[in-house]
Amino acid sequence: MPPSNFAAARNLYNRDSVLSASPARLLVMLYDRLLLDLARAETAQLGEDWTLASAQLLHAQEIVTELVNSLRPDIWDGGPGLLGVYNYVLAGMAQANIHRDVEKTRECITLLEPLRLAWHEAALKVSMHEAAMRRDAVG
Numbered sequence: 001m002p003p004s005n006f007a008a009a010r011n012l013y014n015r016d017s018v019l020s021a022s023p024a025r026l027l028v029m030l031y032d033r034l035l036l037d038l039a040r041a042e043t044a045q046l047g048e049d050w051t052l053a054s055a056q057l058l059h060a061q062e063i064v065t066e067l068v069n070s071l072r073p074d075i076w077d078g079g080p081g082l083l084g085v086y087n088y089v090l091a092g093m094a095q096a097n098i099h100r101d102v103e104k105t106r107e108c109i110t111l112l113e114p115l116r117l118a119w120h121e122a123a124l125k126v127s128m129h130e131a132a133m134r135r136d137a138v139g
Helices: 002-021 023-046 051-069 079-098 102-138
Strands: none
Touching: 023 051, 023 079, 023 102, 051 079, 051 102, 079 102
């Protein structure tokens, strides 16, 4: 398959994966990409590739902004705390970008990685529960 056809097929697969994903899976996908962006930003900062670092940090900020916009802190007692974490890392990513501060990027990674792992675990539990419900419904 020529490279352009491969890229088009990969893009189509990725689009279909997002469109067919459950809300829990979408959240996990966002967190995975967020941490990937931050890791890439850290690597770029260490290599003094400020253009790439900035692009990665800006994309990470877009993801966290989406997480903020989709959060409903009024219906979950942990919501206000999570909103506080999101606001803190948004400010940290901005500072990491403005001041070219790899330590700020690392701090954001340190704060977000446990959340990513927790969402992975929660999504797995939801998936297992849904599978058990389907199995019970079939008989």
